[in-house]
Amino acid sequence: MIRVDSWGIGGSVVDAGHGGRAWLGQSRGGAVDLPSFELANRLVGNGEAAAGLETSGGLRLTVDVPMMVALTGATAVVEVVHGPPVGWGVPVVLPAGAQLRIGRLLDGARCYLAVRGGVSGRDDELTVGADPGSPAASHPAARAPLAHSIRVWPGPRRDWFETDAWALLTSSSFEVAATSRVGVRLSGPALRRVRHGELPSEGLTEGAIQVPPDGMPMIMLADHPTTGGYPVIAVVHRDDLAAAAQAAVGTRLSFRVARS
Numbered sequence: 001m002i003r004v005d006s007w008g009i010g011g012s013v014v015d016a017g018h019g020g021r022a023w024l025g026q027s028r029g030g031a032v033d034l035p036s037f038e039l040a041n042r043l044v045g046n047g048e049a050a051a052g053l054e055t056s057g058g059l060r061l062t063v064d065v066p067m068m069v070a071l072t073g074a075t076a077v078v079e080v081v082h083g084p085p086v087g088w089g090v091p092v093v094l095p096a097g098a099q100l101r102i103g104r105l106l107d108g109a110r111c112y113l114a115v116r117g118g119v120s121g122r123d124d125e126l127t128v129g130a131d132p133g134s135p136a137a138s139h140p141a142a143r144a145p146l147a148h149s150i151r152v153w154p155g156p157r158r159d160w161f162e163t164d165a166w167a168l169l170t171s172s173s174f175e176v177a178a179t180s181r182v183g184v185r186l187s188g189p190a191l192r193r194v195r196h197g198e199l200p201s202e203g204l205t206e207g208a209i210q211v212p213p214d215g216m217p218m219i220m221l222a223d224h225p226t227t228g229g230y231p232v233i234a235v236v237h238r239d240d241l242a243a244a245a246q247a248a249v250g251t252r253l254s255f256r257v258a259r260s
Contacts, residue, residue, distance in 0.1 A: 001063075001064045001065070001125060001126070001127060001128065002061050002062070002063055002064075002067075002115070002119065002125070002126040002127075002128065003061060003062045003063075003064070003124065003125055003126075004059075004060070004061050004123075004124045004125070004126065005060040005061060005062060005099070005124075006058055006059065006060040007055075007058070007059060008055050008056070008057055008058020008059040008060070008102070009055065009056040009057050009058050010054065010055060010056040010110070010181070011053065011054070011055040011056075011058070011059045012053070012054055012055075012122070013051055013052070013053060013054075013119060013120070013121065013122050013126065014029075014030050014031045014037065014051065014052065014053070014054045014112075015030050015031070015049055015050070015051045015052075016030050016031060016034065016037065016038070016048065016049035017029045017030020017031065017034070017222060018030065022203060022205070022226045025226050026226065027206070027222065027223055027224050027225070027226055028206055028222050029222055029223055030222060031052075031054055031112060031222070032054065032110055032181055032221050032222045032223075032245040033073055033110055033112070033242045033245040033246055034222075034241070034242065035242045036072045036073035036110070036112050036242065036246075037052060037054070037072070037073075037112045037114075039072045039089070039112075039141060040052060040070045040071065040072040040073075040112045040113065040114035041114045041118075042137065043070035043072070043089065043090070043091045043114065043136065043137045043141060044068050044069065044070045044091050044114045044115065044116040044136050044137075045068075045091075045116055045132050045134040045135055045136040045137075046114060046116060046117070046118055046132050046134075047132065050114070050117075050118035050129070050132075051118045051119050051120060052112055052113055052114040052115060052118065052119060053112065053113040053114075053115075053119065054073075054110055054111070054112055055102055055110070055111050055113070056074075056105060056109060056110055056111070057076060057102060057103060057104055057105045057111070058102070058103065059100075059101070059102040059111075059113070060099065060100070060101045060102075061099070061100055061126075062097070062098070062099045062100075063094050063095075063096065063097070063098055063100075064096055064097070065096050065128075066093055066094065066095050066096055067093070067094055067115055067116060067117075067128060068091050068092065068093045068094075068115070068116035068136060069086060069091070069092060069093075069094060069100070069113055069114065069115050069116070070089070070090065070091045070092070070113070070114045070137075071086055071087070071088055071089070071090075071102070071111060071112070071113050072088065072089055072111070072112045072114075072141070073108055073110050073111040073112040073246065074105045074106070074107055074108025074109060074110055074111050074246060074248075075088055075105070075106045075107050075108065075143075076102050076103060076104065076105045076106060076111050077102075077103035077104050077106065078100070078101065078102055078103070079100075079101040079103065080094065080098055080099070080100055080101070081098065081099040081101070082095065082097050082098045082099065083095050083097075083098030083099075083100070086100060087140070088141075088143055089140050089141030089142070089143055090140045090141075091116075091136045091137055100113075105248065107146060107248070108146060108246040108248060109179050109245065109246050109247060109248040109249075110245065110246065115128055116128075116131065116132065116136065117129040117130055117131050117132060146243065146246055146247075146251075147240065147243040148243070148247075148251065148252060148253055148254065149253075149254050149255075149256055150236055150237070150240045150243050150244060150253055150254070150255050150256070151236070151237035151239070151240050151255075151256055151257070151258035151259075152169070152170070152209065152234040152235060152236055152237065152255045152256070152257065152258060153234065153235045153237065153258050154166070154233075154234060154235075155208065155209060155231075155232040155233045155234045155235050156232055157199070157231035157232050157233060158233055159194075159195075160193050160194065160195045160199070160231040160233075161191055161192065161193055161194060161211070161231070161233055162191075162192045162193070162194055165191040165192060165233065166233070166234075168189055168191060169191060169209075169217070169233060169234060169255055170255050170256055170257055172188055172189050172254070173188060173252045173253070173254050174186040174187065174188035174189075174217065174252065174253050174254070174255075175187045175188060175250065175251070175252050175253075176247045176248065176249050176250060176251045176252075176253065177216070177249065178249060179247060179248065179249060180221075180223075181221060181222055181223040182220070182221060182223045182224055182225075183218050183219055183220045183221050183224055184218065184219040184221065184244055184247055185216065185218050186216055186217045186218065186219070186253065187216055188216070188217075189215075190214065190215025190216065191211050191215045191216075191217060191233060192215055193211075193213070193215075193231070195231075196213075198229065199229050199230065199231055200229065201227040201228060201229045202227060202228070202229075203226065203227055204220055204224055204225060204226060204227060204228045204232070205220070205224075205235065206220055206221065206222060206224060206241060207219065207220060207235050207236035207237070207238065207241050207244070208220045208224070208228075208232045208235050208236075209232060209233055209234040209235065209236065210228055210230035210231070210232055210233075211230055211231055211232075211233050212230050217233070217234075218230075219236060219244045221241075221244065221245055222245075234255065237258045
């Protein structure tokens with residue numbers, strides 16, 4: 001059993017999400033930074049989709065039996081009381097009674113904590129699942145630097161924008177003004193429209209870059225609405241979604257045209 005003493009900022013139990021349900025009005029959901037979530041699970045020997053914890057800082061929990069954990073995603077100030085230190089990308093066994101505290105994030109926007117066996121429950125007490133029987137990682141994971149250049153494909157509504165809007169998007173720098181599980185709001189040069197009427201709501205996908213009337217782009221993430229009425233000028237390359245997911249407020253992002 002795990003007792004959650006504080007959920008902190010955005011703390012929740014997450015899994016890998018459920019793709020292919022947009023036609024039912026359901027976005028993927030699950031871990032926003034899926035590669036980091038899957039890595040944490042591999043480190044402790046879980047299947048990649050085993051449920052774990054996502055936090056943007058402030059998570060505190062206490063374990064009542066020895067259990068193996070691994071931390072990935074953003075780096076953070078991490079403290080363990082009555083147990084060994086927990087570093088990034090290293091499976092560690094916490095003894096019974098240990099308290100793990102994930103504090104302020106040092107870079108990135110989200111941390112992932114995997115527990116060997118996975119977890120279930122969404123209140124203040126979580127149950128740990130059966131041991132998977134597979135070996136945990138024998139070496140620490142290498143952490144790649146956070147990417148600030150994101151590949152994009154042309155979106156379906158480029159004709160709603162001035163002719164230089166695409167070049168402006170792919171040659172300028174934008175600052176992250178806000179981030180949530182729904183999406184990332186950017187601030188920078190305005191992408192001006194040539195069409196100002198209402199666009200009937202149409203399907204959205206994870207990574208779609210919508211542009212509201214103020215011209216400031218928004219990147220859709222795991223909990224995005226399945227339909228939207230703002231024109232989509234571009235779509236983030238699937239392999240770069242994690243970079244958007246880990247872009248903290250104040251981060252500067254640039255976009256480049258995807259080639260493959």
